[in-house]
Amino acid sequence: DAGVTQSPTHLIKTRGQHVTLRCSPISGHKSVSWYQQVLGQGPQFIFQYYEKEERGRGNFPDRFSARQFPNYSSELNVNALLLGDSALYLCASSFLSGRGYNEQFFGPGTRLTVL
Amino acid sequence: AQSVAQPEDQVNVAEGNPLTVKCTYSVSGNPYLFWYVQYPNRGLQFLLKYITGDNLVKGSYGFEAEFNKSQTSFHLKKPSALVSDSALYFCAVTPSTGFQKLVFGTGTRLLVSP
Numbered sequence: 001d002a003g004v005t006q007s008p009t010h011l012i013k014t015r016g017q018h019v020t021l022r023c024s025p026i027s028g029h030k031s032v033s034w035y036q037q038v039l040g041q042g043p044q045f046i047f048q049y050y051e052k053e054e055r056g057r058g059n060f061p062d063r064f065s066a067r068q069f070p071n072y073s074s075e076l077n078v079n080a081l082l083l084g085d086s087a088l089y090l091c092a093s094s095f096l097s098g099r100g101y102n103e104q105f106f107g108p109g110t111r112l113t114v115l
Numbered sequence: 116a117q118s119v120a121q122p123e124d125q126v127n128v129a130e131g132n133p134l135t136v137k138c139t140y141s142v143s144g145n146p147y148l149f150w151y152v153q154y155p156n157r158g159l160q161f162l163l164k165y166i167t168g169d170n171l172v173k174g175s176y177g178f179e180a181e182f183n184k185s186q187t188s189f190h191l192k193k194p195s196a197l198v199s200d201s202a203l204y205f206c207a208v209t210p211s212t213g214f215q216k217l218v219f220g221t222g223t224r225l226l227v228s229p
Contacts, residue, residue, distance in 0.1 A: 043205070048215065106160070
């Protein structure tokens with residue numbers, strides 16, 4: 001079975017630019033979450049979407065936005081990139097939202113470098 | 116606010132010896148606790164979780180974890196370490212109510228020597 005897929009694998013942008021990261025969840029999973037993992041740290045929660053609606057948001061500025069599509073895939077958008085946005089962006093899917101006991105399955109991540 | 120502490124940046128153990136990776140947590144109400152492993156340039160892989168019930172939880176690849184409510188701990192253990200267990204391990208917590216927002220620790224690097 002295919003796991004969570006993310007694209008692109010790597011991305012290099014310059015400050016001020018905009019970026020879109022994409023995620024396809026495991027088939028049958030309706031919830032997608034996004035995390036930012038800065039080098040040397042644990043992942044930080046950005047968003048959770050379920051059935052195309054935002055269910056939760058972490059402590060990230062409004063430059064970060066996301067959406068979920070009818071096929072449950074998701075996009076993470078970041079505007080006005082800063083050097084500090086350089087990180088591994090992880091997407092995770094789970095079967096249900098709001099059910100904390102469901103483990104999340106993570107994709108391989110998108111490595112974003114901002115120059 | 117919920118938080119996770121992994122007090123050891125790195126744990127070194129010889130192959131065949133038991134290993135323990137420590138985790139303590141803070142959360143309002145009852146916790147749901149998870150362990151994930153990350154290999155270089157890879158995403159996180161789920162190992163095991165504690166939801167309720169038996170305090171000893173068994174997971175993938177021979178790993179287990181012990182939930183201790185009084186000490187607010189959820190230490191990861193394995194009776195006999197393998198060199199292939201060398202990786203970065205993350206403990207995470209989410210409250211049992213509300214939407215699932217995993218809060219991760221800073222990670223512990225496990226190095227198993229031959």
